[in-house]
Amino acid sequence: MSGIFGVLNRSNERADISKTAYYGIFSLQHRGQESAGIAVNNDGTFMVHKSMGMVADIFDDITLTTLKGDAAIAHTRGGEETGTDAIQPILIKSSVGNIALCCDSVILNGNSIREDLKNNGAIFQTNTDSEIILSLFSRNRITSDSCEEALIKTMKEIRGVYSMILMTSEKIIGVRDPYGLRPLSLGKKGDQWMLSSENCSFDAIDAEYIRDLEPGEVISISKNEVKSVFYDENKSSEDRVKDGKVCIFEYVYVARPDSVIDGTSIFESRYRTGMALAKEHPCDCDLVIGAPDSGNAAALGFADGLGVPFGMGLLKNRYVGRTFIKSTQEQRELAVRMKFAVLKPQIEGKRIAIVDDSLVRGTTTKHIIRFLKDNGAKEVHVRLASPEVKFPCCYGVNASKGTDLPATRMTVEQIGEMIGADSLGYISLGSLREALAGIHCGTCSACFDGNYIAGNLED
Numbered sequence: 001m002s003g004i005f006g007v008l009n010r011s012n013e014r015a016d017i018s019k020t021a022y023y024g025i026f027s028l029q030h031r032g033q034e035s036a037g038i039a040v041n042n043d044g045t046f047m048v049h050k051s052m053g054m055v056a057d058i059f060d061d062i063t064l065t066t067l068k069g070d071a072a073i074a075h076t077r078g079g080e081e082t083g084t085d086a087i088q089p090i091l092i093k094s095s096v097g098n099i100a101l102c103c104d105s106v107i108l109n110g111n112s113i114r115e116d117l118k119n120n121g122a123i124f125q126t127n128t129d130s131e132i133i134l135s136l137f138s139r140n141r142i143t144s145d146s147c148e149e150a151l152i153k154t155m156k157e158i159r160g161v162y163s164m165i166l167m168t169s170e171k172i173i174g175v176r177d178p179y180g181l182r183p184l185s186l187g188k189k190g191d192q193w194m195l196s197s198e199n200c201s202f203d204a205i206d207a208e209y210i211r212d213l214e215p216g217e218v219i220s221i222s223k224n225e226v227k228s229v230f231y232d233e234n235k236s237s238e239d240r241v242k243d244g245k246v247c248i249f250e251y252v253y254v255a256r257p258d259s260v261i262d263g264t265s266i267f268e269s270r271y272r273t274g275m276a277l278a279k280e281h282p283c284d285c286d287l288v289i290g291a292p293d294s295g296n297a298a299a300l301g302f303a304d305g306l307g308v309p310f311g312m313g314l315l316k317n318r319y320v321g322r323t324f325i326k327s328t329q330e331q332r333e334l335a336v337r338m339k340f341a342v343l344k345p346q347i348e349g350k351r352i353a354i355v356d357d358s359l360v361r362g363t364t365t366k367h368i369i370r371f372l373k374d375n376g377a378k379e380v381h382v383r384l385a386s387p388e389v390k391f392p393c394c395y396g397v398n399a400s401k402g403t404d405l406p407a408t409r410m411t412v413e414q415i416g417e418m419i420g421a422d423s424l425g426y427i428s429l430g431s432l433r434e435a436l437a438g439i440h441c442g443t444c445s446a447c448f449d450g451n452y453i454a455g456n457l458e459d
């Protein structure tokens, strides 16, 4: 998973483009904490600065001042592609000039495309999807009249889910895959036009959120114009949006609560999920708390739905990275103790209901319950703002890939017992969908129902 951001200044007056890009990805840090980078276009000369680490650690004033230009694209990455070679944006010099790319993608037929391109003389330096996309794009660009046409050809060859931003010497181009599985939105501040994974970054820089890209939309922003072409030109705009399948986990867990994706507010949909949970799985409790931080909005809805106070029971230490060694039981427990602190006076002697966004493996939840009970909670009831994860996500979103999923072999009662909860309740998929009131498009919910909208991996 990644956060992507792009900006192009349409005015002839110089703007602090790299700062805009910096604040853009700074606000998308929740989408990935492994590495980050910014590439700028200064009259056709491209410069990039990228590194492993968090956005705030990678850039300082001096670096940002040297990154001058009229356009920039930026990326913050999480997930599995590791190593410095995989850090984006990726830059290449192609037969048609400089190109930079950042993408939030999973290409399902990537291996066969790579083999095919290799057999035709292409050379690959990394194992990444972005390199496959760039390689395909540069090949298609030779036989196309425009970048947009080459991109559409590329989209027809790849099978997968992606949002990406490409930068050429004249423009930045945003692409949302034909399913619209990953979000991408358009914004503007004065003459600076922007693309971002989530509109929370527009708010952060006081820019205006214009709209989400349609599934299959390719939007080009240059000095002279802003125009779109579509993967499926024969479809009406209405149908493209209606047939879209945005990842339902964006609403459950991934996106920032202050974002709006495809017509519905993340915070409000989480709050409504909590309300629905209170109807589906009420419980006798004295205090409702959220699993920090992603369970908070649903916990608030759950508390309001039950008419029970919502309180703070757990605090999260934001400064714990992923560097913990967690090979033994003791180390795993210590990691949870370092990550969370219990507010003992809040929970002592009380029946607690804790609302979390999801339960994939259950290991952290199990430790949290123990921790709450060790600190005096009388009962701990767990409520989950998403259904049972029964199928692995092959689109790179949740951590279920290749894991042993408890929900495939245990009943809800058995899972409750395994994690040490006094009771356990999952929201139903129907109620979760209802909680997304106002959404313009459909959703992918394959990890709950096994309906893989873009197919599965090729092997």
Ligand code: SF4
Pocket: 181, 247, 248, 249, 250, 392, 393, 394, 395, 396, 397, 398, 444, 445, 446, 447, 448
């Ligand atoms: Fe999102 Fe689940 Fe679909 Fe993966 S399988 S894209 S997590 S809804």
Ligand code: MG
Pocket: 291, 294, 356, 357, 358
């Ligand atoms: Mg969690």
